[in-house]
Amino acid sequence: MNDEIEALRGRFGRFLVFLFWLHVPLHALVALIQGESPLYAALAGTVLAASYHLMWALQGPAPATRYLSAVALMGEAAILLFLLRGHPWQMDMHMYFFAMLALTIAWLDRQAIIVAALAVSLHHLILLYILPYAVFSQAGTVERVLLHAGIVAFQTAVLVWLNGMLIASFQRIGRMSDEIIQKNVALEERTHEAEEATRVKSMFLANMSHEIRTPMNAILGYGHLIGHTNLDDRQRDYVEKIKGAGSSLLRLINDILDFSKNEAGKLVLEMHDFDLRSTIADQVQLVSFDAQAKGVRVFTHIGPDVPAAVCGDPLRLAQVAINLLSNAVKFSAGGRVEIGLEVVERRSGPEGERAVLELVVADDGIGMTLQQQAALYKPFSQADNSTTRRFGGTGLGLAICKQILEQMGGSISVRSAPGKGSTFTCRFEMAEAGALPTSRTLSFDQIRSLRVLATDDNAASREIVQGIFGHWGMRIDLAASGEEALAACTDASARDVPFDLVLIDWKMPGMDGIELARILQQRAGDGPMPVTLILTAYSVDEAMAEAQGIPISAVLAKPIDPQALLDTITMLFAHKDATVEAMPREEVRRNQVDPHLRGQRVLLVEDNEINLEIATELLTQAGLVVDPAVNGRIACDLVARRGDTYAAVLMDVQMPEMDGLEATRHIRGSRPLGTLPILAMTAHAFEEEKNKCLDAGMDDHIAKPVSPAALVALLNRWLKPVVPETGAAGLGSRTAAADPALLLPAELAPFDLATALERVGGKAALLRRLIVSFGKDYGEVATAMNDALARGEPEDARRRAHGLRSVAGSLGLHEVQSRATDLEQLLLLPSSGRAAIDTEIAALDAALRSAVAAARTLEVPGAGAEIAHDAAAADPERAAQALAELRGLLLRRSLRAREAYDKFASASGVPVAERNQHPLCAAVLRLDYAAALDIVDRIDGRAEAESFGDGFDPDAPAVNFVAQRNNS
Incomplete structure (x- = not known):
C-alpha cells in the first residue's frame, strides 16, 4: 500500500514542478493586461516555483515538500488575486483558492490539506489588516473574512474526510493484493510441476529436432550433390529414391513441430497483403505433376467476386490448400480433383471491408466412412490405419489444417462416402486489401486487340484455351499440329497481319513445340518474332533446358491457370522487347545467387565436418567464395581481421568453445545490424529458437536440412556486395582478382578470354588457374581415347569427349568444344566406323595441341624448381x-x-x-x-x-x- 501511495505522490510532485513554472508567464500576462509591471509579477511567480523546485530536487515527496507546496499553491492564487485588484473578475478569482486547496488532496496527506487551509486563512487576515485595498477596499469586514474562513473550513473538512477514505481504500486494496499474491504463490507451487513438464517437453522437441535435422541435412545435402555428378540410370534412380525418402521424413518432422507449436498456442499468424488467386494457383501447380502421374485432372474455379488482394498469412493458407490438394490427389486413382474459392459473405467494420471465404476441395477418390470421418482431425490418426496401408502420411495434415483455420476464426468440414469421393469445405475470414504493387502498364483493351494462335494436338486442350480467351472477349486461331501452325504463321505474315502471340504445346507428334519455335525464329530472321509461350504438362525445367538458345518468352505448366496466363501476357506485352532466351539447366535449378553477387566471400561457421562440407559445396555451387570456421571464437577472430571482405556470415548455433549466439553478440559489438548480415543456418527449427537467433543480432534463419533453392533465395535477399580487399603496404594496392590484366594477357589464342571470364564471374585468378590446369591435364587426352578404343571401351572414350566438351565450353575453346561434341555424337552411334572416329580424334588432337601450348605459356617459370638453401x-x-x-x-x-x-x-x-x-x-x-x-x-x-x-x-x-x- 505504501508503495502505491509513494508512487502517486511522486507523479503528483513532478506535475507540480511544471504547474508552478507555468504560472510565471501567467502572472506576467495578467500584470500586462492590468497595466502593472510584468517583471515583478513574473519574479513573484519565479520565487514560488524555484522554492518548490529546489525542495523537490532535494527531498522529493517528503513532508516538508508537501507542506511547502500547500503554501505555494495558495500563494499562486493570492498573487493572481492581487494582480486583478480593481478588475470585475477579482472576486471570481477566489474560486482559484478552492481549486488549489482541492489539488492538495493528491498528496494523500491531511496535514498538507490543513496547512493549505491555514495559508488561505492567513492570506485573508493579511489582506484585511495590512493590505485591505488589495481586495476589501470598499467593504472589507471581519464578518466577511469569517464567512470565507467558514467556507474554507468546510471544504477542508470534506477534503480531510475524502483523504481518509482514499487512504482506507488503498489499505484495503493492499490487503487484497497481499491475499492475491499469496494465492498466486500457492497456485505457482501447484502448477510448477506442470510447467516444468511442458518445458522439458519443449526442450526435448527442440533437441530432437536438432538431432534429427543434422543427419537429415547430410542425407539430403549429399543427395543433392550426388545428383550433379555423372550417374547411370540405376544409380540416379537410387539417389532419387533416397532424396524422396529423406524429403518424406523431413515433412514428418515439420508436421510434428507444427502440431507441437499449435498445441502450445505458439502459432502466430502473419498479417500482410498478398495475392489470393496466385497463392491458390501456386498450390495447384505444386500437385500438378503428381496428379499427372496418377492420371488425375485438377480443375480450379475462383469466383469472380473473390478479392484479388487480402490481408492475412499466405503461407498458412497455402499450407491448408496444399494439404487438402495433396490428400485429394493421393486418395484418387484417375478421375478429377476440383478446388474452388468463393465469397459467401461480406462484412463492413471499422477496419474496412472483410470477406468470408469458402475454400472447397473435392475429389472422386476412395471416400470415407462415417467412422473414419469422426477421427479425421485427431492427430496421428488416418482414414486408412490398417497394417497394409496403401497410402503414406503422418496423420497430422488435417489436424494442422483445423488448427490453422481455427486460428483464422474459421472452420473445416467434410462430406464423404465410400467410393464416392470426399469434399472438404473450409471457411475463413480475411480483410480485403487495396491493389497490390504491379508492373502492369497494359490495358485490357490492348490485350483484346492481340492476334493469337494456339497450337495443341489435344482437342480438349485447344477447346480449353479457346474458352479462356473467349471469356476475355478475344478470338484466337487454333492449330492441331506444328505443321499447321507453321502454315498459319506463314499465311498471316504474307497478308501482313502477323500473329502477336503464339501459344505452343511442347510435346506434339511430328514437329514438337520447341522445333516449331526454332523454325519461327529462323524465318523471322532479323525481323520481330511473335511472343512465344510454351505450354506443357511435363517439367517446366526440362522444357526450358531443351529450349536453350531459342527466344522463348515464358513457359507455363498445365493445367493452365487463366489468371496466371493473363498476368504473363500482360507482363510480356508491357515489356514487348523483354523476351529472354531459355535458361541453361544450371540456372533452371536455381542453385546460384544473382549474377551481381557471384564471387562474393562469405564466412561459414559450422563445427560438424559433414555439414561443413555440404554447406561449402552448396555455397560454392551458388557462386560464392567460402571461408570456414569451426566455432564461434574463430569466426569472431576472422571477422575482426577480415570483416570488410565478407558479404555475409552463415552461423551455426550449437558449437564448442563459443556458440553461434555468443559469437553473434560479440560481432554485433563492432558491426551493428544493417552492416554485416549474419544468417543462422541451424537444425533448430522452433519459433523460440529462431527468436533467440534474432534477439542475439542475427538477420534471418534457415533450418537444416538446407534446401539449395531456399538457401539461394536467402542469400539473394541478404548478401551485401563488398569491394575486394585492398593490399597492405609493400604488397600492392589491389588484388589480382580486381584486375584481369595482372593475370591474363589481352589475347590468348585459341581461348576466348572474354567469354571465359564471363563464365567464371569475372574472376581472372580463377580463370588463369583453370587454363593452366587445362594445359597440364588435357594434353594427352587424344592418346587416352585411342587407348580406350583399342581396349574395346568406347564408353570411356565418349566420357572423355563429353568431359572435354564441358571444360572447353567453359574456357572459351570453341573449336575444341565443337570437335569434342562431334566426336561424342559419333561415339554414341553404334554404326560409326573406326576410320571416321580416328579422323575426328585426329582433328580434335590438332585443336587441342594449339590450346595446350597456349595454356602452358601461363605457367610460372621455375615453379617446379627447388629453392636453393643452406x-x-x-x-x-x-x-x-x-x-x-x-x-x-x-x-x-x-x-x-x-x-x-x-x-x-x-x-x-x-x-x-x-x-x-x-x-x-x-x-x-x-x-x-x-x-x-x-x-x-x-x-x-x-x-x-x-x-x-x-x-x-x-x-x-x-x-x-x-x-x-x-x-x-
Missing part, C-alpha cells in the same frame, strides 16, 4: 609447418601470406639475398594466389590435377576449402 641452416620440420601455414593463408587470400613466406624461406635456409628473387615470392607480392598455390604444391611434391567433368561449374570459385584443408 642445408645446415634448414629446419625441415619447421619448414613443413610454415609451408602448411602458407598454403592455408593462400587459400584464404590473406595478406599475411608474405609473412608466412618469409618464415618458410627462413626455415628452409634460403639466404636473405635470394628470397625476393624466387617465383613464389614474386607471386605472393603481386597477390597472385593461384600461381602461388601452384608453386607451393610443386614444392611440396603433392600437386594434384584439377578434374573437370560434368560436375564442373564455371561460375563456382576454384577453391574447395574443405577438400584443400584436408589435403594440407
Whole structure:
C-alpha cells in the first residue's frame, strides 16, 4: 500500500514542478493586461516555483515538500488575486483558492490539506489588516473574512474526510493484493510441476529436432550433390529414391513441430497483403505433376467476386490448400480433383471491408466412412490405419489444417462416402486489401486487340484455351499440329497481319513445340518474332533446358491457370522487347545467387565436418567464395581481421568453445545490424529458437536440412556486395582478382578470354588457374581415347569427349568444344566406323595441341624448381609447418601470406639475398594466389590435377576449402 501511495505522490510532485513554472508567464500576462509591471509579477511567480523546485530536487515527496507546496499553491492564487485588484473578475478569482486547496488532496496527506487551509486563512487576515485595498477596499469586514474562513473550513473538512477514505481504500486494496499474491504463490507451487513438464517437453522437441535435422541435412545435402555428378540410370534412380525418402521424413518432422507449436498456442499468424488467386494457383501447380502421374485432372474455379488482394498469412493458407490438394490427389486413382474459392459473405467494420471465404476441395477418390470421418482431425490418426496401408502420411495434415483455420476464426468440414469421393469445405475470414504493387502498364483493351494462335494436338486442350480467351472477349486461331501452325504463321505474315502471340504445346507428334519455335525464329530472321509461350504438362525445367538458345518468352505448366496466363501476357506485352532466351539447366535449378553477387566471400561457421562440407559445396555451387570456421571464437577472430571482405556470415548455433549466439553478440559489438548480415543456418527449427537467433543480432534463419533453392533465395535477399580487399603496404594496392590484366594477357589464342571470364564471374585468378590446369591435364587426352578404343571401351572414350566438351565450353575453346561434341555424337552411334572416329580424334588432337601450348605459356617459370638453401641452416620440420601455414593463408587470400613466406624461406635456409628473387615470392607480392598455390604444391611434391567433368561449374570459385584443408 505504501508503495502505491509513494508512487502517486511522486507523479503528483513532478506535475507540480511544471504547474508552478507555468504560472510565471501567467502572472506576467495578467500584470500586462492590468497595466502593472510584468517583471515583478513574473519574479513573484519565479520565487514560488524555484522554492518548490529546489525542495523537490532535494527531498522529493517528503513532508516538508508537501507542506511547502500547500503554501505555494495558495500563494499562486493570492498573487493572481492581487494582480486583478480593481478588475470585475477579482472576486471570481477566489474560486482559484478552492481549486488549489482541492489539488492538495493528491498528496494523500491531511496535514498538507490543513496547512493549505491555514495559508488561505492567513492570506485573508493579511489582506484585511495590512493590505485591505488589495481586495476589501470598499467593504472589507471581519464578518466577511469569517464567512470565507467558514467556507474554507468546510471544504477542508470534506477534503480531510475524502483523504481518509482514499487512504482506507488503498489499505484495503493492499490487503487484497497481499491475499492475491499469496494465492498466486500457492497456485505457482501447484502448477510448477506442470510447467516444468511442458518445458522439458519443449526442450526435448527442440533437441530432437536438432538431432534429427543434422543427419537429415547430410542425407539430403549429399543427395543433392550426388545428383550433379555423372550417374547411370540405376544409380540416379537410387539417389532419387533416397532424396524422396529423406524429403518424406523431413515433412514428418515439420508436421510434428507444427502440431507441437499449435498445441502450445505458439502459432502466430502473419498479417500482410498478398495475392489470393496466385497463392491458390501456386498450390495447384505444386500437385500438378503428381496428379499427372496418377492420371488425375485438377480443375480450379475462383469466383469472380473473390478479392484479388487480402490481408492475412499466405503461407498458412497455402499450407491448408496444399494439404487438402495433396490428400485429394493421393486418395484418387484417375478421375478429377476440383478446388474452388468463393465469397459467401461480406462484412463492413471499422477496419474496412472483410470477406468470408469458402475454400472447397473435392475429389472422386476412395471416400470415407462415417467412422473414419469422426477421427479425421485427431492427430496421428488416418482414414486408412490398417497394417497394409496403401497410402503414406503422418496423420497430422488435417489436424494442422483445423488448427490453422481455427486460428483464422474459421472452420473445416467434410462430406464423404465410400467410393464416392470426399469434399472438404473450409471457411475463413480475411480483410480485403487495396491493389497490390504491379508492373502492369497494359490495358485490357490492348490485350483484346492481340492476334493469337494456339497450337495443341489435344482437342480438349485447344477447346480449353479457346474458352479462356473467349471469356476475355478475344478470338484466337487454333492449330492441331506444328505443321499447321507453321502454315498459319506463314499465311498471316504474307497478308501482313502477323500473329502477336503464339501459344505452343511442347510435346506434339511430328514437329514438337520447341522445333516449331526454332523454325519461327529462323524465318523471322532479323525481323520481330511473335511472343512465344510454351505450354506443357511435363517439367517446366526440362522444357526450358531443351529450349536453350531459342527466344522463348515464358513457359507455363498445365493445367493452365487463366489468371496466371493473363498476368504473363500482360507482363510480356508491357515489356514487348523483354523476351529472354531459355535458361541453361544450371540456372533452371536455381542453385546460384544473382549474377551481381557471384564471387562474393562469405564466412561459414559450422563445427560438424559433414555439414561443413555440404554447406561449402552448396555455397560454392551458388557462386560464392567460402571461408570456414569451426566455432564461434574463430569466426569472431576472422571477422575482426577480415570483416570488410565478407558479404555475409552463415552461423551455426550449437558449437564448442563459443556458440553461434555468443559469437553473434560479440560481432554485433563492432558491426551493428544493417552492416554485416549474419544468417543462422541451424537444425533448430522452433519459433523460440529462431527468436533467440534474432534477439542475439542475427538477420534471418534457415533450418537444416538446407534446401539449395531456399538457401539461394536467402542469400539473394541478404548478401551485401563488398569491394575486394585492398593490399597492405609493400604488397600492392589491389588484388589480382580486381584486375584481369595482372593475370591474363589481352589475347590468348585459341581461348576466348572474354567469354571465359564471363563464365567464371569475372574472376581472372580463377580463370588463369583453370587454363593452366587445362594445359597440364588435357594434353594427352587424344592418346587416352585411342587407348580406350583399342581396349574395346568406347564408353570411356565418349566420357572423355563429353568431359572435354564441358571444360572447353567453359574456357572459351570453341573449336575444341565443337570437335569434342562431334566426336561424342559419333561415339554414341553404334554404326560409326573406326576410320571416321580416328579422323575426328585426329582433328580434335590438332585443336587441342594449339590450346595446350597456349595454356602452358601461363605457367610460372621455375615453379617446379627447388629453392636453393643452406642445408645446415634448414629446419625441415619447421619448414613443413610454415609451408602448411602458407598454403592455408593462400587459400584464404590473406595478406599475411608474405609473412608466412618469409618464415618458410627462413626455415628452409634460403639466404636473405635470394628470397625476393624466387617465383613464389614474386607471386605472393603481386597477390597472385593461384600461381602461388601452384608453386607451393610443386614444392611440396603433392600437386594434384584439377578434374573437370560434368560436375564442373564455371561460375563456382576454384577453391574447395574443405577438400584443400584436408589435403594440407
